[in-house]
Amino acid sequence: MLAELIGRLGEVLEPEAVITDPVxxxxxxxxxxxxxxxxxxxxxxxxxxxxxAGVIRLCNEYGVPFVARGSGTGLxxxxxxxxxxxxxxxxxxxxxxxIDLPNRRAVVxxxxxxxxxxxxxxxxxxYYAPDPSSQQxxxxxxxxxxxxxxxxxxxxxxxxxxxxxxxxxxPDGDIVTLDRADPGYDLLxxxxxxxxxxxxxxxxxxxxxxxxxxxTTVLAAFEDIEQGGEAVSAIIAAGILPAxxxxxxxxxxAAAEAAVACRYPENAxxxxxxxxxxxxxxxxxxxxxxxxxxxxxxxxRVAEDPAERxxxxxGRKSAFAAVGRISPAYIVQxxxxxxxxxxxxxxxxxxxxxxxxxxxxxxxxxxxxNLHPLVLFDDTEPGAGERAEIVSGRIxxxxxxxxxxxxxxxxxxxxxxxxxxxxxxxxxxxxxxxVRCAFDPRGLSNPGKIFPTPRLCGEVPGVRKGVHPLxxxxxxxxx
Numbered sequence: 001m002l003a004e005l006i007g008r009l010g011e012v013l014e015p016e017a018v019i020t021d022p023v024x025x026x027x028x029x030x031x032x033x034x035x036x037x038x039x040x041x042x043x044x045x046x047x048x049x050x051x052x053a054g055v056i057r058l059c060n061e062y063g064v065p066f067v068a069r070g071s072g073t074g075l076x077x078x079x080x081x082x083x084x085x086x087x088x089x090x091x092x093x094x095x096x097x098x099i100d101l102p103n104r105r106a107v108v109x110x111x112x113x114x115x116x117x118x119x120x121x122x123x124x125x126x127y128y129a130p131d132p133s134s135q136q137x138x139x140x141x142x143x144x145x146x147x148x149x150x151x152x153x154x155x156x157x158x159x160x161x162x163x164x165x166x167x168x169x170x171p172d173g174d175i176v177t178l179d180r181a182d183p184g185y186d187l188l189x190x191x192x193x194x195x196x197x198x199x200x201x202x203x204x205x206x207x208x209x210x211x212x213x214x215x216t217t218v219l220a221a222f223e224d225i226e227q228g229g230e231a232v233s234a235i236i237a238a239g240i241l242p243a244x245x246x247x248x249x250x251x252x253x254a255a256a257e258a259a260v261a262c263r264y265p266e267n268a269x270x271x272x273x274x275x276x277x278x279x280x281x282x283x284x285x286x287x288x289x290x291x292x293x294x295x296x297x298x299x300x301r302v303a304e305d306p307a308e309r310x311x312x313x314x315g316r317k318s319a320f321a322a323v324g325r326i327s328p329a330y331i332v333q334x335x336x337x338x339x340x341x342x343x344x345x346x347x348x349x350x351x352x353x354x355x356x357x358x359x360x361x362x363x364x365x366x367x368x369x370n371l372h373p374l375v376l377f378d379d380t381e382p383g384a385g386e387r388a389e390i391v392s393g394r395i396x397x398x399x400x401x402x403x404x405x406x407x408x409x410x411x412x413x414x415x416x417x418x419x420x421x422x423x424x425x426x427x428x429x430x431x432x433x434x435v436r437c438a439f440d441p442r443g444l445s446n447p448g449k450i451f452p453t454p455r456l457c458g459e460v461p462g463v464r465k466g467v468h469p470l471x472x473x474x475x476x477x478x479x
Contacts, residue, residue, distance in 0.1 A: 002042065005062045017051075025042075028089065030077070039083060041086065041087075042087070043081075044086060044089065046093065049169060052169045056172075065084065065443075067087050068201070069088065070110060071091065075415075077413035078195045078196065088200060093141075094113075094139075096112060096116070097203065099120060107204070110140055110144070113136065114131065114139070128208060132150040141201045152243045153409070154368050163180075165204075194436075198445065214280040214284075217276075217313070219272070219302075220271065221265035221271050223268075226343055231297070233340065243276065265299040319361075320332060323374050323376065329388075330376045330388075333373050334409060335408070336369050336408040339367070358377055359375075360373050368408070375392050393419065396416070396419050
């Protein structure tokens, strides 16, 4: 069926927009999580919503699955292609369609990079708040799919808090708009973060934020990570709401130094990056209080200008890629825990590291307890990858045991799908699948992601046989 579909793609796309060469297809075999790989059956590069819709209608006609991909910077295997399916690459759809400053909005195509929005409005005193570490290259379509956050999500929230509307192509091939202003169910909220399982984004209306009057960026160096964790708790307890609180341990610092020479204080067991923003008087008051709270830091460095601010952030923003300097392979996790549990969970991660002989570098959004442990291993060493997988899974178990979650912003994808039953009951997962079935009854849109096993109509063509227990009990309706 795929071969027949490929033969008809010329009805929708220009010949150069259809990629079938096996060597070129290898370009798209994984996202930023390189541990999972699959070569797509075919890749297409549409230039507008109509072409995306045409491709998806063909997929429906032939019963062929499809996966959307933006810049490929995701870290959960969410854009992992299907060997028997179509990969819809939106990188050519990168126009900033409209900038509406009076209403603080911009309309962009899904291939526009996150940072490009801020660069387009910075001179007018505005910016786009969500800022994943990969913001120079990650695309807005992918940000919508994964509900991406970033360092400043502590104060400003995630992608879902900054998107007003999305034009999407449904799994049936219809072009529709989901708007936050629409009455009734919050379909936009359901779509954002659905990881491509409910359709493909073709246009996004984002909210622009006013640049703050003052910004103060502080780097605090501590002898160990426990002191840094105590400072984080004290900052929040004091009523300070920074724009960002980030932490890196000694191993992550070493990697960043090797990669970008960020020149963090020598011999630091942990560094804390705290950014305060807002009215000048408020920032000054918060900084005075912050200085007292961080009294155990052996060095407190304050950025004097934008260049120094960028220098402080350089190490943190490059942390994931920098790990390649100290390890041939790694798995990045994305668990979340309550802030008060940080010291105990970090101690548990250290214990797992020693038990399995696997190094773990810790980088995390300390302010909201979003951990990004980087599990390091040598993929040429027999059994090392398996041990790394075990450590990664047990880290997620730690997060769940402390009242947290298996993901904060990277998504579930294929990497964490098998852990979903540890956090949710069968009834929970069935309910989620009922939502998915409402959008995608044939299960063609990014199948094999999020859910651990075929449930209802979510992962295989066709609707569930028999009456679902939730329907039978009167708690849900199935259409």
